[in-house]
Structures are given as C-alpha cells and as structure tokens.
Amino acid sequence: MDLYLPIANLSVNALVIVALGAGVGLLSGMFGVGGGFLTTPLLIVYGIPPTVAAASAASQVTGASVSGVFAYFRRDGVDVKMGGVLVAGGIIGSFLGAWLFRLLQALGQIDTTIAVTYVLLLGSIGGLMLKESIEAIRVTRGAIPAPPRRRRHHPLVASLPFRMRFYRSGLYISPLAPLLLGVATGVLTILLGIGGGFVLVPAMIYLLGMATQVVVGTSLFQILFVTAAATMVHATTTKAVDIVLAGLLLLGSVAGAQIGARFAAKARPEYLRLALAIMVLLVAIRIGLGLGWRPDEIYTVELS
Numbered sequence: 001m002d003l004y005l006p007i008a009n010l011s012v013n014a015l016v017i018v019a020l021g022a023g024v025g026l027l028s029g030m031f032g033v034g035g036g037f038l039t040t041p042l043l044i045v046y047g048i049p050p051t052v053a054a055a056s057a058a059s060q061v062t063g064a065s066v067s068g069v070f071a072y073f074r075r076d077g078v079d080v081k082m083g084g085v086l087v088a089g090g091i092i093g094s095f096l097g098a099w100l101f102r103l104l105q106a107l108g109q110i111d112t113t114i115a116v117t118y119v120l121l122l123g124s125i126g127g128l129m130l131k132e133s134i135e136a137i138r139v140t141r142g143a144i145p146a147p148p149r150r151r152r153h154h155p156l157v158a159s160l161p162f163r164m165r166f167y168r169s170g171l172y173i174s175p176l177a178p179l180l181l182g183v184a185t186g187v188l189t190i191l192l193g194i195g196g197g198f199v200l201v202p203a204m205i206y207l208l209g210m211a212t213q214v215v216v217g218t219s220l221f222q223i224l225f226v227t228a229a230a231t232m233v234h235a236t237t238t239k240a241v242d243i244v245l246a247g248l249l250l251l252g253s254v255a256g257a258q259i260g261a262r263f264a265a266k267a268r269p270e271y272l273r274l275a276l277a278i279m280v281l282l283v284a285i286r287i288g289l290g291l292g293w294r295p296d297e298i299y300t301v302e303l304s
Contacts, residue, residue: 007242008052014248016046021249025068025256026263027276039249040192041118041283045290048245050111054192055240056249059231065224068260072217079168079214083221085175086182086200090226093186098233101190112291114192119288121188125199126280133274169210169218177208182222189230 002011024039043053072078104110138144160174185200200219204210210218235241 003244003248005048005052005242005245007056007240008048008245010047012046012048012245012248017245017248018252020046020252022252022256024249025253026260027256027279038279038283040114041287043245044115045286050114051105051240052242052245054114055231055234056242056245058189058227058234059241059243059246059250062224062227062231065220065227068220069217069224071262072220075217077214077217078221079166079210079218080221082166082169082171082178082210082214083218085178086185086218086222087225089179089182089184090186090189090222091229093183093188094190094226094229094233095186096183097187097190097230098237100187102237115287115291117192119284119291121192121199122280122284123288125202126277126284129202129273129277130281133271133277137271137274166210168214169208171209173208181207182226185222186226186230189226190233 001014003014004011020039020042027038039057040050040053043057044050048056069078101110104113135144160176162174162176163172164175165172181200181203188199200222201215204215204219205212231241
C-alpha cells in the first residue's frame with residue numbers, strides 16, 4: 001500500500017513505515033533511547049531525504065516516549081525533578097540546534113553533516129557500550145573478577161557548585177550537570193531527529209551516577225518534552241516535518257513502546273546493553289559505507 005509524502009515528495013510503502021515505527025517503539029520501551037537514533041538513518045537508507053527524516057523522526061519519538069513514560073510512571077521509575085532539569089536544558093538546546101540546522105542548510109552541508117555525525121556518534125558510543133556489556137557478561141559468568149567500584153559520578157560533576165538533592169536518583173549534585181547534558185541532547189534532537197537517549201542513558205549512569213532503576217524512565221520523560229519542542233521548532237523554522245510520515249511511524253511506535261517496557265522488566269540488563277550496542281554499530285557501519293561507496297553511475301536517466 002503506497003502513500004505519497006508531501007514534504008518528502010515521494011511515495012512509500014505504508015506498511016514498511018508502520019513496521020519501522022513498531023520496531024523503534026520496542027527499542028524505546030526496552031532501552032529508554034527514544035529510538036530516533038535508528039529511525040532517522042533507516043529512513044535515509046529507505047530513500048527519505050535526510051532533512052525530512054530528521055525532522056519527522058523527532059515527532060515520532062514524541063509519540064513513542066508518551067507510551068513508554070506512562071509504563072515507567074506506573075512502576076515509580078521516573079525522577080521528575082531530575083527530568084525537569086534535563087527538559088529545561090533540552091529546550092535551550094533545541095533553539096541552539098535550530099539555528100545551527102538553518103546555518104548548515106544555507107551552506108548546503110546539512111545532509112553530509114547529519115550522516116557524518118551519525119557515524120561518529122554511533123560508532124564511538126556503540127563501541128564503548130559493546131566493551132562494557134561484554135565485560136559485564138563475563139563478570140556474571142565468573143570469567144573475570146568484578147572491576148573496582150567506581151565513584152557514583154564523574155569528578156567534574158562533583159566539582160560543580162550549587163548542589164541540590166535528587167532524592168529519587170539518590171544524588172546530591174549541581175543541577176548544572178544535568179542542565180548542560182540536556183542542552184547537548186536538545187541540539188542532537190534538532191540536528192539528527194533523535195531523542196538523545198542513546199547519549200543520555202549512558203551519561204546519566206556514568207557521568208551523573210543516577211540509580212539505574214530510574215534511568216530509563218527519566219530518560220523517556222526528558223525525551224518526551226524535548227522532542228515535542230523540537231517538532232514545534234522544526235515545523236515553524238525548517239518546515240521539514242512530514243506529518244504523513246510521522247503519523248505512519250506513530251501507528252507502530254506507541255504499541256511497540258508498551259511491549260518493550262514489559263520485556264525490559266524481564267530481560268537481563270547486560271544482555272539488553274549488548275543487543276543495543278550491536279544494533280548501534282551496525283547502523284554506524286551502514287551509514288559509513290553509504291558515505292564512502294561511489295555508485296557506478298552518479299547520474300542515471302530512467303525512461304518509462
């Protein structure tokens with residue numbers, strides 16, 4: 001069943017887009033990553049222009065996050081105070097990202113920037129996650145001793161002033177740390193159409209030192225509001241949001257997020273991280289190959 005996308009200016013198979021949304025929603029509920037880090041590159045591989053893919057994916061991530069957040073609220077897995085600080089930073093970052101997006105569009109470099117940034121981010125984060133998850137699995141199997149206990153949060157975070165208590169996360173740190181982290185994810189949301197969760201979740205664990213039982217829910221809480229703001233910014237500035245494409249993605253993602261949240265409660269976290277790391281690296285490799293491969297014919301003319 002083909003549908004025409006007015007902003008992307010092409011026809012797509014609606015069932016394929018809905019299935020893609022369902023898969024991304026599943027990841028959102030399982031990992032708290034929003035799923036946009038896969039939505040945008042997969043849409044690009046499918047043939048959607050990168051600017052439209054990034055802008056439309058942000059609106060789809062909003063819908064997937066709504067479903068996931070409710071699931072985690074029911075199990076008391078959201079630190080609303082920490083999430084509020086992250087949201088404030090994310091909204092600031094959204095406006096900074098929109099300015100940068102328009103600048104790159106004017107220079108004609110936005111598509112290349114999106115692809116290169118994806119390769120660098122996904123490759124580095126996926127590699128770190130793969131190393132950490134393999135070590136965790138080997139520790140659980142008794143192959144290697146457990147590593148020495150780390151500090152709850154990074155020394156730079158500990159040195160920041162104006163500390164406050166985040167009781168649900170078990171932290172006493174400066175709100176400047178999550179605020180700056182929120183700004184960074186807001187910029188990424190605008191530029192890449194991602195929720196920022198695949199950056200946010202590791203940062204919340206390893207930089208802020210948050211309690212693991214509230215990391216995923218709080219990440220989805222932040223993603224919900226920041227992607228909603230990013231969608232509004234894109235719709236009013238870049239004009240790249242394709243509502244038909246976003247609607248098809250949402251059909252699958254809302255149901256997928258609920259299933260993912262239930263699955264995450266039963267699966268072992270180290271194996272979930274391993275699966276996510278492998279997926280991240282595969283997507284990075286595919287985008288990198290797309291940047292480096294030269295087609296046999298740069299321009300083709302098809303007669304019908």
